[in-house]
Amino acid sequence: MQNLTFGSELLRQSMAGTDAMASCLTHMSVIPSRTATFAEWPEWVPPELTTAFIDSGIDEPWTHQVSAADLAYHGNHVALCTGTASGKSMAYQLPILTTLSKDPNSTALYLSPTKALGADQIRSVSSLLAGHREFTHLQPCAYDGDTDVEIRQWARAHSRWIFTNPDMLHIGILSGHARWRHFFRHLRYIVIDECHHYRGVFGSNTALVLRRLLRIARSAGGNPVVIGTSATMAEPAEALTRLIGEPATAVTEDGSPRGERTVALWEPDFLPAVTGENGAPVRRSAGSESARLLADFVVEGARTLCFQRSRRGVELTARQARHLLSQTAPELVDRVAAYRAGYLADDRRRLEQAISGGDLIGVATTNALELGVDISGLDAVIVGGYPGTVASFWQQAGRAGRQRTSGDSLVVLVARDDPLDTYLVHHPEALLGRPVEATVTDPTNPYIVTPHLLCAAAELPLQDSEIEAWGAVDAVAGLAADGMLKRRKAGWYVAPGVEPHADIDIRGGIGGQVLIVDTTTSQLLGTVDSGRAMSTVHPGALHIHQGESYVVDELDLTDGLALAHPEEPDWTTSARETTDVTITDVVARRRCGPLTVALVTVDVTHQVVGYLRTLLSGEVLDAVELDMPPQTLSTRAVMYTLTPEALEEAGVAAGRFPGALHAAEHAAIGLLPLVASCDRWDIGGLSTNQHPDTGLPTVFVYDGYMGGAGFADRGFAAFETWIAATRDAVASCRCESGCPSCVQSPKCGNGNDPLDKDGAITVLTLLSRQYSSDD
Numbered sequence: 001m002q003n004l005t006f007g008s009e010l011l012r013q014s015m016a017g018t019d020a021m022a023s024c025l026t027h028m029s030v031i032p033s034r035t036a037t038f039a040e041w042p043e044w045v046p047p048e049l050t051t052a053f054i055d056s057g058i059d060e061p062w063t064h065q066v067s068a069a070d071l072a073y074h075g076n077h078v079a080l081c082t083g084t085a086s087g088k089s090m091a092y093q094l095p096i097l098t099t100l101s102k103d104p105n106s107t108a109l110y111l112s113p114t115k116a117l118g119a120d121q122i123r124s125v126s127s128l129l130a131g132h133r134e135f136t137h138l139q140p141c142a143y144d145g146d147t148d149v150e151i152r153q154w155a156r157a158h159s160r161w162i163f164t165n166p167d168m169l170h171i172g173i174l175s176g177h178a179r180w181r182h183f184f185r186h187l188r189y190i191v192i193d194e195c196h197h198y199r200g201v202f203g204s205n206t207a208l209v210l211r212r213l214l215r216i217a218r219s220a221g222g223n224p225v226v227i228g229t230s231a232t233m234a235e236p237a238e239a240l241t242r243l244i245g246e247p248a249t250a251v252t253e254d255g256s257p258r259g260e261r262t263v264a265l266w267e268p269d270f271l272p273a274v275t276g277e278n279g280a281p282v283r284r285s286a287g288s289e290s291a292r293l294l295a296d297f298v299v300e301g302a303r304t305l306c307f308q309r310s311r312r313g314v315e316l317t318a319r320q321a322r323h324l325l326s327q328t329a330p331e332l333v334d335r336v337a338a339y340r341a342g343y344l345a346d347d348r349r350r351l352e353q354a355i356s357g358g359d360l361i362g363v364a365t366t367n368a369l370e371l372g373v374d375i376s377g378l379d380a381v382i383v384g385g386y387p388g389t390v391a392s393f394w395q396q397a398g399r400a401g402r403q404r405t406s407g408d409s410l411v412v413l414v415a416r417d418d419p420l421d422t423y424l425v426h427h428p429e430a431l432l433g434r435p436v437e438a439t440v441t442d443p444t445n446p447y448i449v450t451p452h453l454l455c456a457a458a459e460l461p462l463q464d465s466e467i468e469a470w471g472a473v474d475a476v477a478g479l480a481a482d483g484m485l486k487r488r489k490a491g492w493y494v495a496p497g498v499e500p501h502a503d504i505d506i507r508g509g510i511g512g513q514v515l516i517v518d519t520t521t522s523q524l525l526g527t528v529d530s531g532r533a534m535s536t537v538h539p540g541a542l543h544i545h546q547g548e549s550y551v552v553d554e555l556d557l558t559d560g561l562a563l564a565h566p567e568e569p570d571w572t573t574s575a576r577e578t579t580d581v582t583i584t585d586v587v588a589r590r591r592c593g594p595l596t597v598a599l600v601t602v603d604v605t606h607q608v609v610g611y612l613r614t615l616l617s618g619e620v621l622d623a624v625e626l627d628m629p630p631q632t633l634s635t636r637a638v639m640y641t642l643t644p645e646a647l648e649e650a651g652v653a654a655g656r657f658p659g660a661l662h663a664a665e666h667a668a669i670g671l672l673p674l675v676a677s678c679d680r681w682d683i684g685g686l687s688t689n690q691h692p693d694t695g696l697p698t699v700f701v702y703d704g705y706m707g708g709a710g711f712a713d714r715g716f717a718a719f720e721t722w723i724a725a726t727r728d729a730v731a732s733c734r735c736e737s738g739c740p741s742c743v744q745s746p747k748c749g750n751g752n753d754p755l756d757k758d759g760a761i762t763v764l765t766l767l768s769r770q771y772s773s774d775d
């Protein structure tokens with residue numbers, strides 16, 4: 001065991017009197033503290049700005065702040081990648097505030113992936129400038145979905161620094177850019193905060209929105225410099241260059257001080273005498289375990305954020321922690337709350353203030369608080385389930401220990417009952433010793449680039465040189481053939497009547513949002529992406545809002561409405577879907593004897609056919625059938641086929657093929673996030689004894705987004721590592737014949753039946769052997 005640290009002490013005290021430390025703690029390590037290195041204030045910074053920083057408690061800048069600020073001030077796009085709480089905000093505030101105060105027309109644009117982060121950054125700039133009258137004319141202002149119409153008008157006319165997000169930039173600013181002409185003409189800086197967040201479909205869409213932004217600004221006469229920041233960005237210069245389509249310089253040498261951070265990996269115990277689907281053993285859920293730790297840390301007076309993967313998980317964790325406290329320390333019940341996206345704006349602001357001010361000691365949250373929100377004084381972070389990427393894990397960890405005095409902190413990763421989490425808590429080096437993953441984006445995906453071409457042409461005539469630079473020659477030809485784009489002398493224009501902006505949901509959803517309404521009060525409870533509505537707010541689904549439970553009575557996809565009533569059942573629901581896959585093209589293929597591995601394009605047809613009701617203990621109550629319309633997705637998949645002879649020779653008899661392949665597929669989906677920066681819910685899979693397109697036992701793992709998002713491509717490229725880790729995860733699981741930690745999937749359309757754990761180990765071993773023997 002390690003020397004006593006702040007973190008190990010907190011854990012020990014919280015667990016005193018239980019044997020949880022011995023049975024659940026799988027690893028503990030300490031990241032040592034570090035002292036600061038300072039630099040002189042740059043000579044171009046006006047003295048009144050230096051004074052403002054000094055008044056706010058910043059006496060001297062750290063070295064990386066000056067390096068990045070200097071590069072940007074002198075006209076270079078910069079990717080600043082230094083640790084969490086390393087003061088990246090000041091690195092862009094220095095050149096921006098200097099330029100805005102020296103040039104009375106100049107403007108700046110700040111982009112963040114979440115509204116919470118944007119609000120936090122405005123608060124930070126406003127408090128920096130408060131009391132310094134020479135800066136009052138800068139008027140930093142939010143312009144996002146929460147901003148009132150009058151304030152929007154005011155912001156367009158007066159603000160010199162607009163804080164927004166890529167969604168609003170796309171739909172509310174670029175679409176009507178003529179009204180912003182003055183702003184764009186004088187645009188000098190664009191900040192892209194938390195760059196690593198722009199990955200997958202969202203990243204590809206944002207990359208295209210940024211290309212549109214740069215062309216509009218330049219055509220208006222502006223020449224902005226881009227400053228990209230992230231604490232967890234692989235190859236920062238290349239990543240920013242990919243995002244904006246122009247070369248950038250990286251600053252990575254971190255001069256900020258850091259407290260000592262203790263990282264603990266935690267695997268909840270099996271629940272005695274409880275069985276799950278098909279009689280499998282059940283571990284105490286990551287949510288319950290996180291709630292217990294959260295309540296214990298709160299009792300110890302440790303200010304704690306507890307991250308949960310889902311909005312529902314957040315609500316349940318907060319509720320459970322409050323329930324535990326009501327029995328042991330009732331005076332603390334009201335100091336614990338839930339925070340997540342989907343709350344209405346006022347509720348969010350109120351909670352953000354209560355967290356910053358310390359009125360709340362424990363907060364269960366989704367990743368809405370993961371990014372950049374500067375809450376100082378937090379002692380501990382509980383990560384309830386691996387968040388899907390190493391980058392997210394460190395971002396969440398970095399919310400604690402932001403105070404300058406000691407800054408010591410504790411981070412606990414609580415494993416969910418799933419193969420990847422199980423693998424990571426038993427292979428700490430795969431989490432703690434691994435660099436953050438490169439962001440996967442593909443802005444040339446025809447499904448993604450095509451609607452942006454229409455937007456770009458609607459904004460300004462599109463030039464052939466731009467079309468080539470975007471890799472979109474074929475897509476433009478298709479749009480021209482469909483009569484959507486017309487070539488004229490000045491370039492390509494959209495056909496009359498085409499209004500493309502509203503058709504893009506840059507977060508990857510299809511066709512907008514479904515509103516969830518309480519029919520007893522007509523209150524709007526929140527929204528859900530319509531692509532996910534059938535699996536989350538189907539009739540009979542349990543929906544939780546602010547700790548209150550609702551059961552959905554009706555889902556109306558035409559009107560985008562889910563109608564629910566308040567009810568407190570003792571079960572939760574999870575949808576069951578069926579899936580069919582058809583291969584439409586083979587992109588790349590590798591044959592290794594009886595094994596063929598390929599990257600293919602596919603049509604995937606989904607249908608929600610019912611849902612399971614599960615008691616809070618994990619026990620399945622019943623399965624309910626539903627009749628929902630099918631949906632088809634054209635996407636990319638990594639697939640493999642094996643010959644029946646090879647399977648039989650390896651020891652899997654023909655009757656066991658379905659269970660063995662199905663179990664191997666589930667586990668492989670669970671482990672794909674190890675090699676592709678994706679989430680288990682971004683991908684899907686199908687296994688079959690004999691697929692009509694191959695005539696062989698076949699397994700597909702596909703991207704859950706139209707046109708693909710690059711995840712299957714990663715799986716194909718890193719097949720060997722991916723499959724070896726999957727085999728290892730299944731083989732090392734202590735259960736007898738399959739459980740959620742290895743081969744069961746939380747979203748299986750067939751109720752996790754059939755599953756053959758031993759068969760899966762044989763299949764995965766065979767895959768690894770065949771693949772490597774081909775070298």
Ligand SMILES: Nc1ncnc2c1ncn2[C@@H]1O[C@H](COP(=O)(O)OP(=O)(O)OP(=O)(O)O)[C@@H](O)[C@H]1O
Pocket residue numbers: 057058059060061062082083084085086087088089090230231371372373374376398402404
């Ligand atoms: N040179 C400095 N000296 C002392 N404190 C500083 C300095 N620069 C920034 N800070 C303080 O450090 C804290 C963290 O800064 P900031 O929020 O900008 O970090 P960040 O790098 O953006 O973090 P994250 O990656 O988590 O978003 C702030 O409270 C800020 O006031």
